[in-house]
Amino acid sequence: MGKNYVPHMHTAEHVLNGTMVSMFGCDRCYSAHINTKKSKCDYHFERPFTEFEAIALQSAVNTQLQRNLEVTEEIMPIEQAQERYNLSRLPSDDITTIRIVHIGDYDSCPCIGEHVQNTSELGEFIINSYNFEDGRLRIRFKCKSAD
Template sequence: MAKDYQPRMHSAEHMLNSAMDRKFNCGRCFSAHINKKKSKCDYKYKRGMTDEEAREIEMTVNAAISAKLPVTDDLITLEEAEEKYNLERLPDGVDGVRVIKIGDFDTCPCIGEHVDNTSEIGEFKMVSHSFEDGVLRIRYKLGEA
């Protein structure tokens, strides 16, 4: 991993993805840029979100963070993963798939580093949201844990 890799932001990205898919049935982001100070996620969607919807997403993510959920990983076979997950971003030649589980809130294949518990993430704050050409972009930052 890069030396500036941010497990807190990465775990928050997973939680944002879960909240977005639950609310909008839009799937996980197709593009993400994770930085220490501010990050962004892009979703394929048919419209922008309202400020009220943005607050709902923010509250959903923060409620899960406050729940102090354990963040665990498990290695499953490629066959198991193909039955449960979208693996289009998975490299060729992989035998096993690492799955990150955030309590009962999110489960997703991932190779990245994560926190051990959501209590380490800090407050999730949506900085902005915008919509253009079928792409709903969300920018967010985190408070201190």
């Protein structure tokens, strides 16, 4: 695997993405930088984000994490995946199967990254900051240890 994945933060990114899609009707992030202590996701967004929205988003993500959702994966034929998921970021056309990661019944998407086994391992999701510029909403976040 070429990237250095941080399983707990990568799993948090999935829950954040699922929450952004459900709360704001936007697409999943188009760019993400996942690190051990803090991470960021960039979204195509039409307007500035409000403090109220940031608080509501953080709360909604934490609600999902506290559900102790099991993280599972399945290998799916590419034809079936094309019907359900946006596969535009795939590097090659010669793929016949794809790995789908499920965060309980809350979120699922194609992914090659490493994840925790259960959202109970993530601790508290915290939005450190956010800003909006030229149609890009950037959300910086971390997970406070569950220990």
